[in-house]
Amino acid sequence: MPVLIEDYLNAIGHKLDFDRSLAARACEDIEEYCHDVAAEMNVHPHEAEELAIKGFGNADLVACLYATSALGHEVRKTWLSLAFVVVGAFLAMRLRTLSLGPLQTGDGDVLLLIDRFSLAAGLCFALMGWLRSRTSDFSLRLFSARTAFDLSLVAIATSIIAGTMRVAAELGSSIASGHASIVIITVGVEFALLFAVHARVRKLGCYFDRASAAV
């Protein structure tokens, strides 16, 4: 590949490195356009590259426009992922309760409140983020949706940690009653979901960063 277009595509790929498929799509589109210009306008490939680069604009702008084009889709995916983790955490909690029975009172009561309240808050913040992203004011949308998704993640993490602390105290008795595997598996699944959704929220943050540069 000639150096001129290669540098340009590398720059775009670097700016969209948080999503390889988006970076690949942008590069494919530009390469295709470049070939089309060369074929349809019957110009030298080098001239076609210059026309393509001129037509698409600087790499920053192209990256911004592609990130903006996919932002709505990513927001929807993130909201659904957060909702899925909330449902998963709730089911894990119910499964533990069914296996172990009601946990002892004491500090568990406070943790129970934190666990339940945070989980509900996580779902509300995620919903708020999704709704905020649909408002017409773009600058407001960028700020509020992102903050809501971050808060949702924090709330869900708080719930899962509180739930884990509650069952940790019961782990000794659950081993004795043969339910340790349920505790370990459900807690493991909750944390796996949490790490996965954390990666998704971080990726969405990169989308917001890149897209906000286009506003």
Add this chain to the structure above:
Amino acid sequence: MLKGHLDNILLAALRAGPAHGYGLIEDLRRRSEGHFDLPEGTVYPALHRLELARLIESSWSHSPEGRRRRMYALTRKGVTALDERQSDWSRFSKAVSLCLDDAEPCPS
């Protein structure tokens, strides 16, 4: 002003049949008699956005020289959305035209 209508214009251009990105840009330029000289940097991301919204779909085809090309086509959802948007636009443009054409000076 065109920015808010870019999606509609692209959907409308695809009503005639599947097309590739370069062809769409050229077609719009020709049909608008040069008024819509759309920058490529806005058209391709817009096509990607429409595809993510499932209003259009893309598939690979081959150019006469044997080169791979991405072809875009309207989906059923896209046809429905286009019909609605055209209807909205007709009402809106008719109302604006009425206001502009029949505008009379305010009575003093």
